[in-house]
Amino acid sequence: KQLAANLGQDGSARILAFKQKAPAPAEGFENPMASLYTANNGPKVKKTFRAVPQQPDRILDAPDLVDDYYLNLLDWGSTNSVAVALNQAFYLWNASSGDIQELLSAQGDDYITSLSWAADGKHVAVGFSNSLTQIWDAERCKPIRNLNGHAARVSSLSWNQHTLSTGGRDSLILNHDVRVREHITATLRGHEQEVCGLKWSPNGTQLASGGNDNLLMIWDAANDRPTHRITAHQAAVKALAWCPFQSNLLATGGGTADRTIKFHNTHTGALLNSIDTGSQVCSLQWNRHERELLSSHGFSQNQLCLWKYPSMAKVAELTGHTSRVLHLAQSPDGTTVVSAAADETLRFWRVFQSAETPAKAAK
Amino acid sequence: MTAEADWEASKENYQPLKQGRKASGLRDVTGELRAKEVEERRRAFWEELAGYTGPDPLEVWLRFIKWTQEAFAAGGHKAELLPLLERCTRELQADGRYAADIRYLRVWIQYADCLPDPGDVFAFLKENDIGQEHALYYIAYATYLEARGGYAKADAVYQQGINRLAAPVERLRAKFAEFQQRMARRIQRKAAEQAAGEAAEPEHPERRSLGLLGGRAA
Amino acid sequence: MSATAQATKNQITLKGSVATVTEFFQHALSSILYQRGIYGPESFEPKKAYGLTVMAVKDDKLTAYLQAVLQQFSKWLEGGALQKVVLVVTGVASKEVMERWTFDIQTDKAVVSGSAPLPKKSESQITSEIQAIIRQITASVTFLPLLQDTCTIDLLAYTDKENEVPLDWEESDPRYIKNAADVKLRAFSTKVHNVEALVSYKADEDDMM
Numbered sequence: 201k202q203l204a205a206n207l208g209q210d211g212s213a214r215i216l217a218f219k220q221k222a223p224a225p226a227e228g229f230e231n232p233m234a235s236l237y238t239a240n241n242g243p244k245v246k247k248t249f250r251a252v253p254q255q256p257d258r259i260l261d262a263p264d265l266v267d268d269y270y271l272n273l274l275d276w277g278s279t280n281s282v283a284v285a286l287n288q289a290f291y292l293w294n295a296s297s298g299d300i301q302e303l304l305s306a307q308g309d310d311y312i313t314s315l316s317w318a319a320d321g322k323h324v325a326v327g328f329s330n331s332l333t334q335i336w337d338a339e340r341c342k343p344i345r346n347l348n349g350h351a352a353r354v355s356s357l358s359w360n361q362h363t364l365s366t367g368g369r370d371s372l373i374l375n376h377d378v379r380v381r382e383h384i385t386a387t388l389r390g391h392e393q394e395v396c397g398l399k400w401s402p403n404g405t406q407l408a409s410g411g412n413d414n415l416l417m418i419w420d421a422a423n424d425r426p427t428h429r430i431t432a433h434q435a436a437v438k439a440l441a442w443c444p445f446q447s448n449l450l451a452t453g454g455g456t457a458d459r460t461i462k463f464h465n466t467h468t469g470a471l472l473n474s475i476d477t478g479s480q481v482c483s484l485q486w487n488r489h490e491r492e493l494l495s496s497h498g499f500s501q502n503q504l505c506l507w508k509y510p511s512m513a514k515v516a517e518l519t520g521h522t523s524r525v526l527h528l529a530q531s532p533d534g535t536t537v538v539s540a541a542a543d544e545t546l547r548f549w550r551v552f553q554s555a556e557t558p559a560k561a562a563k
Numbered sequence: 564m565t566a567e568a569d570w571e572a573s574k575e576n577y578q579p580l581k582q583g584r585k586a587s588g589l590r591d592v593t594g595e596l597r598a599k600e601v602e603e604r605r606r607a608f609w610e611e612l613a614g615y616t617g618p619d620p621l622e623v624w625l626r627f628i629k630w631t632q633e634a635f636a637a638g639g640h641k642a643e644l645l646p647l648l649e650r651c652t653r654e655l656q657a658d659g660r661y662a663a664d665i666r667y668l669r670v671w672i673q674y675a676d677c678l679p680d681p682g683d684v685f686a687f688l689k690e691n692d693i694g695q696e697h698a699l700y701y702i703a704y705a706t707y708l709e710a711r712g713g714y715a716k717a718d719a720v721y722q723q724g725i726n727r728l729a730a731p732v733e734r735l736r737a738k739f740a741e742f743q744q745r746m747a748r749r750i751q752r753k754a755a756e757q758a759a760g761e762a763a764e765p766e767h768p769e770r771r772s773l774g775l776l777g778g779r780a781a
Numbered sequence: 782m783s784a785t786a787q788a789t790k791n792q793i794t795l796k797g798s799v800a801t802v803t804e805f806f807q808h809a810l811s812s813i814l815y816q817r818g819i820y821g822p823e824s825f826e827p828k829k830a831y832g833l834t835v836m837a838v839k840d841d842k843l844t845a846y847l848q849a850v851l852q853q854f855s856k857w858l859e860g861g862a863l864q865k866v867v868l869v870v871t872g873v874a875s876k877e878v879m880e881r882w883t884f885d886i887q888t889d890k891a892v893v894s895g896s897a898p899l900p901k902k903s904e905s906q907i908t909s910e911i912q913a914i915i916r917q918i919t920a921s922v923t924f925l926p927l928l929q930d931t932c933t934i935d936l937l938a939y940t941d942k943e944n945e946v947p948l949d950w951e952e953s954d955p956r957y958i959k960n961a962a963d964v965k966l967r968a969f970s971t972k973v974h975n976v977e978a979l980v981s982y983k984a985d986e987d988d989m990m
Contacts (some may be wrong), residue, residue, distance in 0.1 A: 213864050213939040216946060217953035218850050222934045223842035224873075228744030229931050231818035235710075236579045237927050238676045243712045267639035268593065269575035311594075329594065369572075369593075393572065412572065414833075414916065431834040432827065434816075434919050436575045455575040457816065457922045476822070480575065499578055499638075501679075519679055523639045542639035574920045583926030583982055586964045734930070737874035741931065 235478040236456065239500050242478070245514050250490070250554060252506060252516040256547035257536070260293070262286055266311060267523070267542040269438060269455065269482065269498065270355050270369075270396040270412065274527035274540045275324075277317030281338065282529065282538055283324050284546060285312035290326060292338060295531065303341055305334070316357035316364075321532075325364050327354030333366050335378055349374045349384050356398035358407065360421075365407055367395030373409055373419075390417050390426045396438040401447070406466055408450055410437025416452055418466045428469035434458040441484035443509075445491065453481025456499055461507075475512045477505065483528040485537055487552040494551060496539055498524030504539060506551060518549055578638040581676075588633040601634050620658075621666055624651040628670070648674040656691070668694030672703045681707060698724060698735035705742065714746060791901045795893060798973035799858040803851050804830075805911055805969070805976065806884070810847060810868060810936075811838045812918045813882055817925070819870065819932050831912045850936050853947060857940055858886075858974065861893035865939035869956045872930045878958045879928055880982045887975040900972035910969035914978055917966045924964060925982055960985040 235242070264287040265273065273285040282293045288306035293299075306312055306328055314327035317338075324336045326343075333354050335345040352369035359365075363385070364376045373388035373395055388409070397410030406427075407419040416437050417426040439453030439461075448467040454460050459479055463472040480498035487494065491509045502525055504518040523542035530537045535553035540546050569591040570577070576592050577584070608627040615623055628647060635642030652671055661667035671688060675681035685704045687693075694700045701724030708717035721739040729735055808830050815825045815836035820843065828837040838844050857863035863886055870880040891897035937953055946952070962984035968977035 212942060214942045214944075214946070215953050215955055216938045216940060216950040218853075218936045218938075219949045219951050220846060220849065222846050222936075223840070224933060225820050225931060228741045228746075228748060229821065230741075230745070231928055232822055233579075233818040233922070233927065234706075234929075236922070237581045238710075239679055240676065240681060240707055240710060241679045242710055267576075267637050267641065269637075270573075270593075309594075412575070414919070431829070431832065434834070434836070438575075456577070456579060457574075457919050498575075522645070524637070542637065544640045570923060571917065571920055574923050577923040579922055579927070581927045581929070583962070583984075584924040585962045585984060586924075589924055589964065734874055737930070 232476075236459070236480075236500055239502065241501065241503075241517075241519065245517050249508060249513075249515050252518075253550050254516070254518060256518075256520060256549050258548040260546040260548075262540060262544050262546050265526075265540060265542065265544050267526075269436070269480075269524070269526060270394050272314040272316070272356050272396070272398075272438075272527065273312065274529045274538065274546075275315055275317045276529040276531055276538060277321040277324070277338070278319060278532050279321035279338075280532055281317075281321065282546075283315050283317060283338075284540055285315050285326070287311050290315055290324075292324075295536075301338075301341060303336065305336075305343070306330075313353045313355050314357045314366075316359055318359050318364075319361070325357045325359065325366075327357055327366060329353040331368065331370075333357070333364070333376075335364070345378060347374075347376050347378070347383055349376075349387075352394075355394055355396050356409075358398045358400045360400040360404045360407070365398055365400065367391075367398040367409060367411075369394040371395060371411065371413075373398065373407075386424050388417075388419055388424050388426070390429065391415060394436075396436060397440040397452075399440040399442060401442045401450075401466070402444060403447060406448075408440045408442070408452075408466065410440055410452060412436045414454075414458075416440075416464070418450075418464075418469070428464075428466065430464060430469060430471075432462055432464075432471055432474070433460070435480075439481045439484040439495070441486050441493070444486050444488045451484050451486070451493055453477075453484050453495060456480045461493070461495055461512075463510075473510070473512065475507075479503075480524070482524060482526045483539075485528045485530050488534040489552055489554050492552070494528065494537060496525035496528050498526065498542075502541065502543075504528075504537075504549065504551070516551070518551065520547060521545065573636075576637045578632070578636065580632060584633070588636070592636045604630065604634065621651075621655060621661055621664065621670075624655070624670070625666060627651075628673075645674075645677050648677065656693070662691075662693050663696060665694070665697050665699065668697055668699055672699060675703065675707070696727065696729055698729045698731055698738075700724070701729055701735060702738050705738070709742065709745075714749075717742060718746075791903045792899045793902055793971050793973050794899055795859065795973060798971040799855055801907060801971050802858055802886070802974050802976060803855045805914075806854060806866060807847065807851055808835045808837070808911075808915060809884070809918060809978070812836055812915055813868060814838065814843075814934070816919055816921060817870065817880065817928055817932075819928065819934060831908050831915060833912055833915055835915060849949070853950065854938065856947075857938065857944070858888075859893075860944065861888045861890050862941040862944045863888075863938060864941065865937075867937040867939070867956070869935040869937060870928065870932045871935065871956075872928075872932055874930055877983075878956050879930075879932060880925070880980065881956065881958055881961070883979045883981065885977040885979070887977075889973050892973045902970070902972045907969060907971055910967070914967045914969060917978075921964075921980060925980070957981075958983055 275283050280295045289304045292301040310330045316325045326334045331350040333347040334343040336343050350368035356367035367373045371391040375386040376383040377385045391411040393412035395411045409417045414433050416430040418428040420427045433454040435455030435458035441451045443449035450464045460474050462474045479501045482498050483496040485494045493507045495505045502521045506516040521541040525539050525541045527540040537549050570589040573592045675684045705717040705720040824840040825836040826839040827834045866884040868882040961981040963981050966978035
């Protein structure tokens, strides 16, 4: 029947058109999505609130970094070590000494899908495509614990003291108490697709999760049903960042069809603000020293944007990456941000350092 | 869930393409990234190009480019799309037969779209008389100029194209008219702002109690 | 729950189904217009529906236009006469059809005529099916070409031949796309009406100017 209809031979139907003409879009109308399809830079940022170095301090080679939006492959630990997963191995780069440790972990067809430093800076949680999560001892360079429970790859991780939360492609979030044998303490159901963003609030009372189902969920520590189910984004929500200077304030970023950064009161669930960035938002990091937010982008400008908060005026735009800037992490002293992109490089930007905060001497 | 719907599971890993994608290219791209068959297919294309003796090498390049965009849905480093476009444009330029071919111009425009600042590309095309009789050249150039605030230059580019009767000129004229309408709105907006006596956005650097106001360069 | 309440729970009436389908068209058409960039974002505002945030039309003229069309869809649906709804997107300067969103409707005529008992389906099930289609529309940027030129829209309805042509509608050709690529989207069913979505767009890159 479909075929006949397409051939215009559907003899049983009459085709009618509404006579009235639809209102015309504004004169000189430009499709608002055009910026999604070009890597060309927009207008230069005019206002400079403060000088931000436009070039990275350092660029490191990151061959085989998996080009997948949903993974979380970069983290900077409290002992000043950057952990990055490159396909089947993950590396620890000591930012103070420049030493590199390579830890091979995945085998066969498996690859690493997430990693996250514990607060002590001595342990790293690593998630795999085969649904397993491992806790590694970073000093002794060996895995010390296996955590199972997911039915698909583990794409996101977040620590809250001795609790490790894991988010998977199976749409579940599991809370694990890493000290005990029966490690799963809660199964958080609510998402319908891959959980690609997962972040505990700094005070450990709320967990924010974002998924490929375009949903943002806020979970209170004690409950296994979400406190807030926020549908505001029109695309996947991977970028999540809790504000360091205002509790209950969460910034989130949306994927290709959304391109916005939104701010939420996680106490009331209210949407406080939304701005259009023109490109897929991959990651967010707050500046602890100035009231600023840094966003990293994918399709199609591959830039990092520094925004003044709360006005969301653009302070700086950092270019250089030639493919999607998928991950961001910041140094323990909060002055430097490292970005990992699909162009297989890591770049270190001294973007958060202001006049009052001298950076730790890095080699 | 049908196979066709699985593309949604990896929707964020699809680079938006101006010309879109066909249904046959839609699939769950997760974990595809490390397949060996992809590298073999790529090698096959290079071999085909090396051994080609026919009348239209551009046709092979175009297939190669199209395959690259489909095989590497997210674009990215491994796709090597930018080097591919660079080589295609460079190698066929010496040839000379494609200077007026719109397919060749499209590759150049696609290349320009991959760059943060393609100003040199447009200048190069003009100097070497490539694609100069196609409306596409002027529209792409003017769009790039307008996006970074080069309004006077954009205006000049549209005029050049129209004077040259670049084809299809009706589309070029329509685009120019739209540009002029946007300019009119910009001028109106600016006039309104000035009349109201406000700057576009008040500058209020965030103030911190006891924050350093001077004495060290920011 | 009383026996009658139990019996009528999840029962789908014709009126109810018509309302569901019409409301679906309202939100689906709005979402398409927003996501394709046919009108600027200032013409839309976020609204909650189907457990999602959908972009709803805010502009007066556009709202009035859509309301007029939706009202007629409702009437046709009540009579079981609406077979297909098509949103045609045409380039203003080129006059070429760029995109065509087709919603195929299958109606249980027996329910319309009253000769069959009312079917049952849970509202949450229907909502979840509609939610899935709206999500796909939102995600269509994954594969649809950029609409580079200013476009206008037209709404077509395929109706049963026997019905009278309403005053503000006229006969039309199907406005097909030359060399179309198709992507089939999801469907939802109220058991009285079954709606399947499909989008067609230009497959021929040689047309990119």
